[in-house]
Amino acid sequence: xxxxxxxxxxxxxxxxxxxxxxxxxxxxxxxxxxxxxxxxxxxxxxxxxxxxxxxxxxxxxxxxxxxxxxxxxxxxxxxxxxxxxxxxxxxxxxxxxxxxxxxxxxxxxxxxxxxxxxxxxxxxxxxxxxxxxxxxxxxxxxxxxxxxxxxxxxxxxxxxxxxxxxxxxxxxxxxxxxxxxxxxxxxxxxxxxxxxxxxxxxxxxxxxxxxxxxxxxxxxxxxxxxxxxxxxxxxxxxxxxxxxxxxxxxxxxxxxxxxxxxxxxxxxxxxxxxxxxxxxxxxxxxxxxxxxxxxxxxxxxxxxxxxxxxxxxxxxxxxxxxxxxxxxxxxxxxxxxxxxx
Amino acid sequence: xxxxxxxxxxxxxxxxxxxxxxxxxxxxxxxxxxxxxxxxxxxxxxxxxxxxxxxxxxxxxxxxxxxxxxxxxxxxxxxxxxxxxxxxxxxxxxxxxxxxxxxxxxxxxxxxxxxxxxxxxxxxxxxxxxxxxxxxxxxxxxxxxxxxxxxxxxxxxxxxxxxxxxxxxxxxxxxxxxxxxxxxxxxxxxxxxxxxxxxxxxxxxxxxxxxxxxxxxxxxxxxxxxxxxxxxxxxxxxxxxxxxxxxx
Ligand SMILES: Nc1ncnc2c1ncn2[C@@H]1O[C@H](COP(=O)(O)OP(=O)(O)OP(=O)(O)O)[C@@H](O)[C@H]1O
Ligand SMILES: [Mg+2]
Numbered sequence: 001x002x003x004x005x006x007x008x009x010x011x012x013x014x015x016x017x018x019x020x021x022x023x024x025x026x027x028x029x030x031x032x033x034x035x036x037x038x039x040x041x042x043x044x045x046x047x048x049x050x051x052x053x054x055x056x057x058x059x060x061x062x063x064x065x066x067x068x069x070x071x072x073x074x075x076x077x078x079x080x081x082x083x084x085x086x087x088x089x090x091x092x093x094x095x096x097x098x099x100x101x102x103x104x105x106x107x108x109x110x111x112x113x114x115x116x117x118x119x120x121x122x123x124x125x126x127x128x129x130x131x132x133x134x135x136x137x138x139x140x141x142x143x144x145x146x147x148x149x150x151x152x153x154x155x156x157x158x159x160x161x162x163x164x165x166x167x168x169x170x171x172x173x174x175x176x177x178x179x180x181x182x183x184x185x186x187x188x189x190x191x192x193x194x195x196x197x198x199x200x201x202x203x204x205x206x207x208x209x210x211x212x213x214x215x216x217x218x219x220x221x222x223x224x225x226x227x228x229x230x231x232x233x234x235x236x237x238x239x240x241x242x243x244x245x246x247x248x249x250x251x252x253x254x255x256x257x258x259x260x261x262x263x264x265x266x267x268x269x270x271x272x273x274x275x276x277x278x279x280x281x282x283x284x285x286x287x288x289x290x291x292x293x294x295x296x297x298x299x300x301x302x303x304x305x306x307x308x309x310x311x312x313x314x315x316x317x318x319x320x321x322x323x324x325x326x327x328x329x330x331x332x333x334x335x336x337x338x339x340x341x
Numbered sequence: 342x343x344x345x346x347x348x349x350x351x352x353x354x355x356x357x358x359x360x361x362x363x364x365x366x367x368x369x370x371x372x373x374x375x376x377x378x379x380x381x382x383x384x385x386x387x388x389x390x391x392x393x394x395x396x397x398x399x400x401x402x403x404x405x406x407x408x409x410x411x412x413x414x415x416x417x418x419x420x421x422x423x424x425x426x427x428x429x430x431x432x433x434x435x436x437x438x439x440x441x442x443x444x445x446x447x448x449x450x451x452x453x454x455x456x457x458x459x460x461x462x463x464x465x466x467x468x469x470x471x472x473x474x475x476x477x478x479x480x481x482x483x484x485x486x487x488x489x490x491x492x493x494x495x496x497x498x499x500x501x502x503x504x505x506x507x508x509x510x511x512x513x514x515x516x517x518x519x520x521x522x523x524x525x526x527x528x529x530x531x532x533x534x535x536x537x538x539x540x541x542x543x544x545x546x547x548x549x550x551x552x553x554x555x556x557x558x559x560x561x562x563x564x565x566x567x568x569x570x571x572x573x574x575x576x577x578x579x580x581x582x583x584x585x586x587x588x589x
Contacts (some may be wrong), residue, residue, distance in 0.1 A: 210422070212456055215424045
């Protein structure tokens with residue numbers, strides 16, 4: 001099969017993004033402190049989340065608010081499989097179905113987590129992809145709430161708001177950079193694939209695409225499940241690095257943060273997802289530092305707690321008002337470079 | 342009903358039997374029975390609001406008829422969705438353009454290639470409709486006329502059995518309309534598909550089509566060769582309301 005013009009450009013663009021991701025990773029390993037390393041690691045986890053979100057939202061242009069729940073399903077499924085029996089006996093003494101009586105290696109556990117998340121995404125997706133506009137958005141919000149409630153109230157399995165600990169810390173910054181690069185290629189590949197192009201056509205004009213033979217429901221489901229699998233990867237990477245998880249990080253604050261990243265950068269492109277993630281991650285660190293009331297050029301600034309939440313909300317509102325397609329709009333990174341020539 | 346040159350044993354390409362469609366109290370299409378042969382070039386004319394676009398919507402599956410059946414190559418497609426019909430070989434363009442604005446011209450065509458029945462679009466189609474130099478442009482950067490031409494090429498890229506064109510010459514000047522007529526004549530010879538063409542430009546329709554169907558107030562009032570139709574008193578009466586006769 002020969003590649004189309006936009007597929008060739010897609011490979012170029014993905015390589016450029018990969019180079020940037022690798023460069024940031026290499027710089028971080030040489031220069032960052034332990035604390036900064038953790039921040040950078042979590043930026044990469046969020047990047048994978050935002051890329052997972054882009055696959056569905058960017059191509060189908062439906063809003064998803066349940067993505068952090070799928071990340072949580074991946075994280076918990078892997079954690080339950082991989083944690084050593086001795087640890088699980090302490091952490092989950094009352095676990096049903098012998099969940100605390102087995103332990104698997106990290107790779108098998110990750111595969112099982114992906115299968116479970118994929119299956120849940122498929123089941124839920126069958127309903128979601130038939131809805132449109134507001135209906136779909138509200139339904140995804142309901143999924144988030146349902147999954148979170150299950151995490152909270154089945155404490156015998158998930159420990160609720162308490163830490164689920166003892167997960168082997170098998171991931172490093174190198175692993176997450178490699179994973180992020182792979183995901184960039186997958187997401188850009190999907191965007192330029194026949195599926196991605198047909199799905200974007202249906203988002204542009206659903207009736208027009210149906211008259212061209214596009215089965216929009218099927219394509220949305222494919223994108224939704226792929227999105228779920230990428231989100232599961234992010235959850236697994238999160239659990240495998242930190243060693244402990246709890247229900248809270250997979251709830252509304254995280255949904256809002258990653259959504260702001262995608263909207264700011266521009267949800268229609270993979271470049272937008274990458275740009276938005278790094279810009280907001282960096283911006284938030286600056287704001288967190290300002291929140292503590294630092295001294296700048298001799299001026300002692302007041303302590304302002306909650307500034308980061310306000311700023312995040314403002315970023316979303318301003319983007320929506322001034323440039324609803326986000327910074328990148330419809331342009332991918334290679335188009336910026338090729339245009340200049 | 343008598344539909345042309347082929348023997349009675351042969352199955353028609355597209356056959357509509359007793360099709361009705363109403364929107365609330367409006368009877369947009371009333372008891373339409375119509376058949377199109379393989380490779381035929383059929384024109385559909387009628388005053389504004391006659392139900393022409395509604396008929397195309399019914400054939401392409403965007404609307405389901407209130408009553409009646411539609412068959413394609415002998416297979417019932419009345420309950421099939423639009424995308425299924427497109428894959429079976431019914432392609433169309435829209436009176437109000439429906440291109441994909443965020444995709445390039447080439448990708449607009451690719452969508453139909455991916456979803457279509459397989460087999461490559463004759464590359465010359467892109468040249469015939471003058472889109473060769475514009476393939477990398479975003480589709481929404483095209484002029485109105487080019488967007489119309491893109492819709493036709495996109496329809497052809499499905500490798501359809503029948504391509505329905507809803508007012509392809511609308512908004513085009515005389516020169517452009519003539520060029521369009523030449524390109525469609527090329528399609529007729531090269532693309533191995535039937536054409537079903539709606540237009541208000543009677544000269545355009547008369548030169549392109551071998552048979553013409555006339556629709557008025559949702560019902561067929563005449564059908565035949567261009568000469569038959571122009572001399573039909575019912576047709577002249579139907580048109581008197583808006584145009585001063587048929588000698589365009
Ligand atoms: N979706 C709809 N809902 C309600 N009424 C409709 C709808 N679509 C068409 N109609 C009505 O059906 C009738 C036929 O409309 P249609 O668009 O098929 O006419 P047309 O022959 O294509 O006219 P024109 O030459 O102006 O394009 C009109 O009275 C129109 O108002
Ligand atoms: Mg019409």
